[in-house]
Structures are given as structure tokens and as C-alpha cells.
Amino acid sequence: MTTTATPAPPFGRALCAMITPFTDAGALDLDGAQRLADRLVADGCDGLVLSGTTGESPTTTDAEKSALVRAVREAVGERASIVAGVGTADTRHTVELALAAEKAGADGVLVVTPYYSRPPQDAVEEHFRTVADASGLPVVLYDIPGRTGTRIEPDTMLRLAAHPRIVAVKDCSYDFLGTQKVLARTELAYYAGCEEHILALYAVGGAGYVSTVANLVPRQLRSILDAFDAGGTARAARLQQQAIELIESTMSAGLPGTVTVKALLNDLDLPAGPVRAPLRPADRETTAELRAAYERLRAA
Template structure:
């Protein structure tokens, strides 16, 4: 069946802005959230991987959600990352995020301990039973060491608060099978798969690149939908838009540095809030930042119509 869009289509995995001294930057978070929504994001995911969740405290996580919800919560879906390796801690973070105003919860598979699938399923059910808002499950085995297997996702889809998946499993066949068998909304968490996943029934994306280029990233889906509605070939315009994004996406996400590092480096060059990363991450070098800015300029430069 076709996925709905419970959290919108174009979601940004927002960085967590810090001040120059490393404290949570509330003013910067408000400014960045406004800019992202104005740029085309209809959802913001806070306290995820790009949000440096491993190095922010529980209190900072709640404060960021509260700040962003107060600023743009009436115009965008706000999801809070709450996933940890500890079921009890994750449930506590779910309650904190709900009190702070989150519209949904991003819950990563429990990491490091590598639980079997029955335990992974039980973990998510415990969170879903305790939650009052819908969940987006986060499948990223390269980081967690644990896959949420397609069969497990099919079973979890029966829970009324399990609404979506952020898909970083790099298994398009498995994802397509779950989409076909459930009503789960699939969101690509890998820039290069935004269009392919959307084409097989995905709901949209959760994008790190959207921190700096929300319009071009969203344009891929807009082109696909526009062509589809008009009854024309849905490939040409959307494929061109997808291909335009890929060089910057590759530099930000597949060149050896974490997305939080590259996103903050480019945000700084663009005069946008972001601030430093927290250790153990270290800032990108000048050459990296220069290269990112060149790719950004190429992506956002006005296009010349060869037909005049």
C-alpha cells in the first residue's frame, strides 16, 4: 500500500547549534529552524546523529526541543531523537520530549549490545506502549551494529504508534517489500537514495544536506510529484534535480567526515548558526570548508535556460 506522510515529506536532520564556548545556542536554534522551514522543510528532526546526540545531555535535548517547538512548531513537524542503548532511559527521554512539545519521536535501534531481533522488537514495543505521539524507527545498522529486519518491521507496523521508518539500511529491496506490506511511511536517511526510495513508495527524506540546501533537496521530490500529477514522465526533471544534489551530498556525507562536521563547516561559511562541534568530533579544515562552499555555490547558482 502507498505510504502516507505523517511527518511531512521534506525533513531536515537539524544540527544542534552551540555558542563559541560550546553551550546550547537557543537564539541560533530559533534562527536556523526558521530558515529551514522558510526554505522548504516541513519537518525538523532534532537530537539525531547530525544533532550530535551522543554528546548532548538529557536536559539540553529537552531544551532544544522546547525552543524549536516554540519557534516553528505551528508550521512544521518536530521530531525528537530519543534512542539509546537502554530501554528504560529511552522511555524517560520519550516522556521528556513529549513534555517539551515534540510531535513525534525518532527511535534508533539499541546499539552496541547487539540484541537479537526478538529483543529489538520488544524494545520498540516498550517505547511505543509508553509514548503518546507517533514513532519513527531509525534503521542504521552501520552505526548501531543491529539491523531492524524487514520481518520485524512488518510486525511492529501493527502497533498504532509505530508510524514511520528512517531508512539507512541500504537495502532497497527489503524496504520496498515492507512498504508494500504495511502502512509504514519510509523516509530516506541516505541522500543518494532519496529519489529511488520515493519512487518505490517512500514518504520523503530526513536529510543532513537540507541544513544548508533545503530547497534543492526538496526540489527532487517536488519534480517527481509535479511530473506524476501532470501525467508526464516522472523521471526526467526529478532525475536531473537528484543528480544536481549528489556532488554536495557526497562531499558532506561520504568523504570521511561525519555530517555534523561538514554541515557546521558549511553553515559557518554561509553565515548561518551552527557553531562548533563537540569532542570527540573536530572541526573541518579550511580546505574542506572551501571545497564544500564551491559545491554549494554550484548547486545553488541560477541555471541558464539554453532555449533562452
């Protein structure tokens, strides 16, 4: 009997969508970024996604994005993969950021669907192909229509999967049927971008996750994948369920995940700092609730 091994995920299984630490004055805190990155990798993250939604990419400059990649690469070396968020609403600008990320030492780029202009599917496809053609880095497609207003439709995914450098998807589509259709017909590595889907997507052939909540509890989220891989499906389900309170408090409490994660990291005396406007910090009551949920999960 011949068995075919499942290909290793291109960037590892457990990826953190890392926040971008700032100083109290609002400047980029590269020392804090290095300390946070080192902690996340030591606590089980296989990869770090920089300058994504959680990393406040809309309010960091191109120079800051490149400096962040260089600093984090210096901190983690080859212990973890680095995926740089380069997506914008402008194809030319996205290409420029992809080339800069490659020069700075990234292992891959995360490219979100162009937002606001709401391009049709043929234009979405051409955008991704143009970016993938521009550099030598592998590309992660970021499907998050709730923010961009435009879906990467399954048929578009199927066509894009034929490109040699389009290798993965961060899936925030909330279309589990469409996701499974693409999984069944391509070799794209699907990463859960919504923490409540970590186990469900992994169980049907997903590669792992890209998680905002992993900034807070990297070991606890990785343990879900580890339990499943060890054959402990009931334990994996229990670990997923235990994390739901913190996931909900962080991601579904009416505030962006960047705001809630930074509030809790600051409360834990870990590198974070303020958020940049137009985001505003969480209030004390919200922070106290986050801390309580965090402590309950840690004690579970």
C-alpha cells in the same frame, strides 16, 4: 473506477535532520537553533528532526534535548512537525527521553536500534514496543546498522508495523529490496535517510526524506520531490543528479555529516558553532571544497 488516495506522510515529506547549534564556548545556542529552524521551514522543510545523529545526540544532555524541542517549537509553531531523537542503548533511558520529548512539545520520536550491545531481533522488537507503549507520541524507527551494528530485519519491521503508534521508518539500511518488501506489505511511511536514495525511494512509494544535507540546501532537495509529484520524472532525476556532488562532499568525504554541515554553515555565517568532542572541526581545505560544491549546486 475507485481510487484509493495515498495517506499523507505523518510528518510531511521534506524533513531536515537539524544540527544542534552551539556557542563558541560550546554551550547550547537556543537562539541560533530558533533562527536556523525558522530558516529551514521558510525554505521548504515540512519537519525538523532534532537530536539525531546530525544533532550530536551522544554529546547533549537530557535537559539540553528537552530545551531544544521547546525552543524550536516556539520558533516554528505549527508550521512544521518536530520529531525528537530519543534513542539510546538503554530501553529505560529511551522511555524517559520519549516522555520528556512529549512534555516538551514534540510531534513524534525517532528511536534508533539499541547500539553496542547488539541485541537479537526479539529484543530489538521488544525495545521498540516498550518505547511505543510508553507515550502517546508516534514513533519513527531508525534503521542504521552501519552505526548501531544491528539491523531491524524486514520480518521484524513487519511485526512492528502492527503497533498503532509505530508509523514510520528512517531508512539507512542500504537494503533496497528489504525496504520494498516492507513497503509493499505495510502502511509504514518510509523516509530516505541517505540522500542518494531520495528519488529512488520516493518513486517506489516512500514518504520523503530525513536529510542532513537539507541543513544546507533545503529548497534544492525539496524540489526533487516536487518535480516528481508534478509528473516531471526526468526533471526530478536531473535535480537528484545535480545534488550528488554536494551530497558526496558532505556525507562521504571521510568526515561525519555533522562536521561538514557545521563547517559550511559557519562559512555561510549561519547558526552552527563548533562540534563537541570527540568530533573535531573540518579543516580549511575541506570547508573550501564544500563551499565550492554548494555554490555550484546553487547556480545549477
